[in-house]
Amino acid sequence: MINRIFAAMIALSVIFGTLSGNMDQVCDAALNSCVEAVDLFLYLLGGMCMWGGLMRIAEKAGITDALSELFKPLLKHIFKGLDLNGGAFRAICMNITANLLGLGNAATPLGLEAMRRLELEERPGNTTSRNMIMFVVLNTASITLIPTTAASLRIRHGSAAPMEILPCVLITSACALAAGLSSAAALDSISKRRKRK
Amino acid sequence: MSTYVIPVFIGLIMVIGIIKKVDVFGEFTDGAKESIGAAFEILPSLIALMTAIGMFKASGGLDMLSGIISPLTDLLGFPRECIPLALIRPISGSGALAVFESILTEVSPDSYAGRVASVVIGSTETTFYTIAVYYGITKVRNTRHAIASSLTADFTGFILSALTVRLFLH
Incomplete structure (x- = not known):
């Protein structure tokens, strides 16, 4: 999958760069x-x-x-x-x-x-x-308890309650992590079953 | 407050190390030496992925994709202002922060879109960077469903960000 994503991103950037006339920046980024x-x-x-x-x-x-x-x-x-x-x-x-x-x-x-x-x-x-995938998913889904970066940027832009997002962040992270881990477990057992057949 | 966490964390390790009579300096340099060799393993995949990500970001493809998928995200109640953020979040951490910054400049941080963007930043991670770096240190090249599962987590995070903000803050 990483092969396809790597190739697709570069191919797409040439196509999009041509369409949007951003080829200068694409060339710059490539170098x-x-x-x-x-x-x-x-x-x-x-x-x-x-x-x-x-x-x-x-x-x-x-x-x-x-x-x-x-x-x-x-x-x-x-x-x-x-x-x-x-x-x-x-x-x-x-x-x-x-x-x-x-x-x-x-x-x-x-x-x-x-x-x-x-x-x-x-x-x-x-x-x-399998355990490597579980560990990577654990790290790609954020498990931070306190969203310090988001809060500090909210303060800088004059938020009245920078930390009011905390309950939303905790529920969202927990659900995202659960979805990631259960999809990893499910995909793992599917591929094992296929191998057995 | 947050400036205390790291120094205290490191300080605690040191104090407990000394109490337990650990050769703290010797063990530190031994551990650090082992990490040097390991770190060099990451460089090739880092160069490959960052070139692809850099070119893609520069091509303006993200803006075009935002336009294409906006009817779908309207259906889910995900604010239009946050689509570029959701698209860039999995591929670039600094890019996502820049987009977040520009959203907060355009709309108030206490508006619906401002809050959803804050929850997205607080509850998701830079998936592709993490996968590239974590697998870059190993000899693994076939990552099976690691990307699919991580993106499932990201996608769930985007939907839930909009949903929880509507439930609790609006």
């Missing part, structure tokens, strides 16, 4: 997006080293074990067949903690550590494992 990617990579590199180091201290000090115990009852239903005492599960719990606290800058490096460890533990080869 300069790689530099933006390197900027982002450097930003991630720093964050990954920093949070990779902190993660190591947290593991040695037993903090991640305490967090794992806290999340185990809930997460064991989502991540089936994963070693709940293994390193991948500990990293997943750290990532979820960072997400819940709204620490996006910490959540991504910790999430990458979790993906790396999931690959080491599950050895999925070229094709993603």
Whole structure:
């Protein structure tokens, strides 16, 4: 799927660029997006080293074990067949903690550590494992408890009640996450059934 | 308040580490060293995806798509002002913030469209970026239904944003 999306986006941008007369900007983007990617990579590199180091201290000090115990009852239903005492599960719990606290800058490096460890533990080869999909869906559906970015922009534009959106955000995120996870579980069992036939 | 969270979080890890007699500096540098190699795995897929996303954003395709799907979103009660936001949200985080900013400049943050846009920003994530970066660090190239399921979550989020704002705030 990623192959098709990658190719389709570039092909469509040539077509749309021609239709809307924006070819200058498309050309510019084609040449300069790689530099933006390197900027982002450097930003991630720093964050990954920093949070990779902190993660190591947290593991040695037993903090991640305490967090794992806290999340185990809930997460064991989502991540089936994963070693709940293994390193991948500990990293997943750290990532979820960072997400819940709204620490996006910490959540991504910790999430990458979790993906790396999931690959080491599950050895999925070229094709993603079920638990990897579950973890990615968990991170693409936002699980932040307090929408700080939205609230701060609302304040800047003179909102009378910047935090009034909170109940809507919580209900919407919870439903979106539930829809994402259940569709992932459903699609997984469908594809397994097909394989058996 | 929010400026306290990260320093306190890091401080707590350090204090507990010292109490538990962990070699905090040695463990930190060991962990950081391991992350360096891993980080380089992401760069190729980051360059590929960001080029595609950058070209698509620049082509003006999003505006044309907004016009095409607006009859459908009217049916769902999703405000027209928020369609470009919903379209860009899954592919670009900074792009989505820019669109959100321009919506709040045009309409009040306390209007229907302003509130729906706020809920969309607060309750969804940059799906394609997350998938590109997360799978970029692994050798996995066949992501099966990861994109379909993540987009299901996004789509549910857009519909629910409009629905919850109408239920609770209007």
